Amino acid sequence: MSVQTQFPTASAPLRSATGGPLLKMVARDVKVFYGAKQALKGIDLEIQENRVMALIGPSGCGKSTFLRCLNRMNDTIENCRVEGLIALDGEDVYGHAIDAVQLRARVGMVFQKPNPFPKSIYDNIAYGPRIHGIATHRDELDEIVQTSLERAGLWNEVKDRLREPGTGLSGGQQQRLCIARAIAVSPEVILMDEPCSALDPIATAHIEELIDELRENYTIVIVTHNMQQAARVSQKTAFFHLGEMVECDDTEEIFTNPRDERTQGYITGRYG
Amino acid sequence: MQITVLLLVLVLLTVIGFQLGRSRAAASVGGRTVELHSVPSYHGFYVALWAGLPALLLFALWSASEGWMVMQMVLAGLPDRLTQVDAQALSLLRADILNLAHGVNTGREPDPAVAAAAEQYVRLRSLGDWSLLVIGSCLAMGGLLYARGRITPDLRARNRVERTVNVALVICSLVAILTTIGIVLSLLFEAMRFFAVVSPIDFLFGTHWSPQMAMRADQVGSSGSFGAIPLFAGTLLITAIAMAVAVPVGLMSAIFMSEYANPHLRTWLKPILEVLAGIPTVVYGFFAALTMAPFVRGLGQGLGLDVSSESALAAGIVMGVMIIPFVSSLSDDVINAVPQSLRDGSYGLGATKSETIRLVVLPAALPGIVAAVMLAVSRAIGETMIVTMAAGLTANLTANPLEAVTTVTTQIATLLVGDQEFDSPKTLSAFGLGLVLFLVTLTLNMVALRVVQKYREKYD
Numbered sequence: 227m228s229v230q231t232q233f234p235t236a237s238a239p240l241r242s243a244t245g246g247p248l249l250k251m252v253a254r255d256v257k258v259f260y261g262a263k264q265a266l267k268g269i270d271l272e273i274q275e276n277r278v279m280a281l282i283g284p285s286g287c288g289k290s291t292f293l294r295c296l297n298r299m300n301d302t303i304e305n306c307r308v309e310g311l312i313a314l315d316g317e318d319v320y321g322h323a324i325d326a327v328q329l330r331a332r333v334g335m336v337f338q339k340p341n342p343f344p345k346s347i348y349d350n351i352a353y354g355p356r357i358h359g360i361a362t363h364r365d366e367l368d369e370i371v372q373t374s375l376e377r378a379g380l381w382n383e384v385k386d387r388l389r390e391p392g393t394g395l396s397g398g399q400q401q402r403l404c405i406a407r408a409i410a411v412s413p414e415v416i417l418m419d420e421p422c423s424a425l426d427p428i429a430t431a432h433i434e435e436l437i438d439e440l441r442e443n444y445t446i447v448i449v450t451h452n453m454q455q456a457a458r459v460s461q462k463t464a465f466f467h468l469g470e471m472v473e474c475d476d477t478e479e480i481f482t483n484p485r486d487e488r489t490q491g492y493i494t495g496r497y498g
Numbered sequence: 499m500q501i502t503v504l505l506l507v508l509v510l511l512t513v514i515g516f517q518l519g520r521s522r523a524a525a526s527v528g529g530r531t532v533e534l535h536s537v538p539s540y541h542g543f544y545v546a547l548w549a550g551l552p553a554l555l556l557f558a559l560w561s562a563s564e565g566w567m568v569m570q571m572v573l574a575g576l577p578d579r580l581t582q583v584d585a586q587a588l589s590l591l592r593a594d595i596l597n598l599a600h601g602v603n604t605g606r607e608p609d610p611a612v613a614a615a616a617e618q619y620v621r622l623r624s625l626g627d628w629s630l631l632v633i634g635s636c637l638a639m640g641g642l643l644y645a646r647g648r649i650t651p652d653l654r655a656r657n658r659v660e661r662t663v664n665v666a667l668v669i670c671s672l673v674a675i676l677t678t679i680g681i682v683l684s685l686l687f688e689a690m691r692f693f694a695v696v697s698p699i700d701f702l703f704g705t706h707w708s709p710q711m712a713m714r715a716d717q718v719g720s721s722g723s724f725g726a727i728p729l730f731a732g733t734l735l736i737t738a739i740a741m742a743v744a745v746p747v748g749l750m751s752a753i754f755m756s757e758y759a760n761p762h763l764r765t766w767l768k769p770i771l772e773v774l775a776g777i778p779t780v781v782y783g784f785f786a787a788l789t790m791a792p793f794v795r796g797l798g799q800g801l802g803l804d805v806s807s808e809s810a811l812a813a814g815i816v817m818g819v820m821i822i823p824f825v826s827s828l829s830d831d832v833i834n835a836v837p838q839s840l841r842d843g844s845y846g847l848g849a850t851k852s853e854t855i856r857l858v859v860l861p862a863a864l865p866g867i868v869a870a871v872m873l874a875v876s877r878a879i880g881e882t883m884i885v886t887m888a889a890g891l892t893a894n895l896t897a898n899p900l901e902a903v904t905t906v907t908t909q910i911a912t913l914l915v916g917d918q919e920f921d922s923p924k925t926l927s928a929f930g931l932g933l934v935l936f937l938v939t940l941t942l943n944m945v946a947l948r949v950v951q952k953y954r955e956k957y958d
Binding site: 299302304327328331332334336337339341342343344353354357358404407408411 | 760761837839840841842843844845846847848849850853857858861862
């Protein structure tokens with residue numbers, strides 16, 4: 227709540243200097259402090275539209291902190307201070323044009339542990355559309371619920387029990403429910419903070435497939451500890467180490483031909 | 499005197515026993531304590547228990563039976579003309595002997611035989627105390643030596659000590675349970691006596707409460723009427739007013755404390771609010787009777803209403819204030835127990851803080867909040883002092899909060915204050931009321947506990 231921002235009312239480019247796809251989000255010199263402790267030491271990162279960007283790195287390197295800056299979830303943490311520029315479609319997300327609530331409707335989030343609300347499956351999905359007034363009629367809401375569940379690959383499993391509590395689903399189903407819940411407000415970007423770390427391998431495979439499909443319509447940033455997962459689902463990978471972004475490149479490039487020694491050390495399992 | 503000495507001796511022997519047991523155990527394996535079955539201090543406790551427990555048991559039995567036994571011996575030595583009488587005279591004789599023995603001046607010259615008996619009583623008691631001291635000390639010493647002799651490296655001292663402690667724990671919980679059962683049974687039996695005189699139907703469904711009865715046959719007085727409906731209606735009215743104050747205020751302050759107040763403010767605010775729970779109810783009673791009631795009456799008169807100077811409204815409002823900390827403190831705990839991940843999930847969807855609280859946090863905390871409110875209701879129903887002081891004693895059957903009403907607890911208090919005779923329905927009706935009240939609050943508490951249990955299953 228006590229986030230202080232010291233941003234110039236700046237805007238960021240919509241394309242990188244070398245051309246290429248549209249830049250959905252841009253971070254310039256992002257620094258984050260928890261009280262006196264600096265967690266991020268000036269991160270520069272460009273997130274391309276309709277791509278999956280994976281953030282990898284050892285525990286405590288600041289990748290989750292960075293992810294939570296992108297939709298201002300750090301605002302809810304006491305003593306957290308963010309400096310630098312983060313832009314969505316060229317617009318400063320900490321600026322006056324957008325507030326945190328609007329931003330989070332455009333940049334959705336899926337958490338490490340599945341966190342369905344203690345409500346019915348239907349109400350879980352309908353929660354976002356209802357508070358944002360997206361659907362005006364019952365039919366529209368029904369349709370949003372159905373398409374969201376379909377996109378999350380959960381519709382066939384739950385269509386007969388939409389009125390049952392979401393907490394009664396299995397872990398993998400709960401996480402897909404949370405993804406469906408995020409999709410239901412039609413965000414532009416979906417942030418995923420280790421979405422599979424609490425799931426078994428089969429549920430993980432399900433979610434990975436889903437991420438690949440979602441790329442068509444959404445820009446996705448995923449934090450993961452699982453390097454195979456990063457290699458499987460992402461097009462771009464950024465390696466974080468001790469609060470710095472060491473290297474960011476095409477995923478293939480990072481895993482086959484890393485430029486930095488630290489990246490190589492981490493992906494070959496020498497430390498982490 | 500002898501008893502104090504005995505207790506001191508026991509404490510001393512237990513401490514010595516502990517030390518001896520521990521060192522003996524260590525010595526038995528030449529200091530390599532890992533070879534012992536149990537850690538040396540368990541051997542110490544083992545010896546200490548043997549030294550202390552048997553002597554303590556003897557002491558308890560002795561104290562319970564000594565007075566009676568000595569009295570029997572004294573009575574056996576008295577001439578028949580004194581002892582061959584009816585039970586009442588015999589109990590008078592016993593009281594005389596005891597009074598003389600304790601040097602209480604009864605105001606009349608005692609019978610020489612009785613005086614002699616009293617002297618014998620004193621002698622025997624003193625002899626008994628001395629023998630208790632000697633036997634008890636010997637028993638403790640014997641226990642100590644016996645247990646010390648049994649110490650070997652293989653002795654399962656830990657298991658034995660733990661079993662003894664186990665038994666002690668069971669006994670302690672039994673004491674609590676038996677006391678409760680005893681209270682309920684005494685309530686039940688007195689209530690039965692009441693219901694033998696007044697039919698339960700009249701009691702539960704009668705609408706007129708006027709417990710005054712003639713105490714002597716020649717006395718002029720009403721015959722008494724025990725319809726408890728006005729009391730229960732009054733209780734209900736005041737409880738409803740109290741909850742109407744306590745639930746909104748308590749819940750809102752809980753939401754403020756857990757969701758909006760910064761931690762620094764919260765560490766100040768919560769204890770201050772909890773101080774409200776520490777104020778004696780009789781102080782709330784002053785406040786209700788001297789401040790709130792005149793204020794309510796003044797306000798009512800200003801609005802052109804006829805307000806009695808002792809009104810249900812004043813008592814109910816003050817009782818509500820008293821209950822606020824119950825609701826707020828319990829609800830605050832429940833709201834804090836809602837996982838942060840649920841709030842994050844809601845914020846992550848672009849919900850505002852108030853939407854998150856209204857649509858996610860409160861529904862998730864609802865079972866716990868309901869339980870908190872239930873407990874607060876039981877508290878309000880059982881509250882006596884505020885109502886006695888501020889709402890009056892008139893058993894009006896009314897739904898108008900501006901009139902004086904009375905509650906079950908207030909009536910119980912007034913029925914049992916002052917000189918009583920325990921064969922009059924007037925006095926006994928207090929037990930009838932108490933029984934019904936007990937059943938009501940028991941039901942409420944059970945419902946509240948069930949709700950809490952259900953809630954716990956959900957998040958662990």
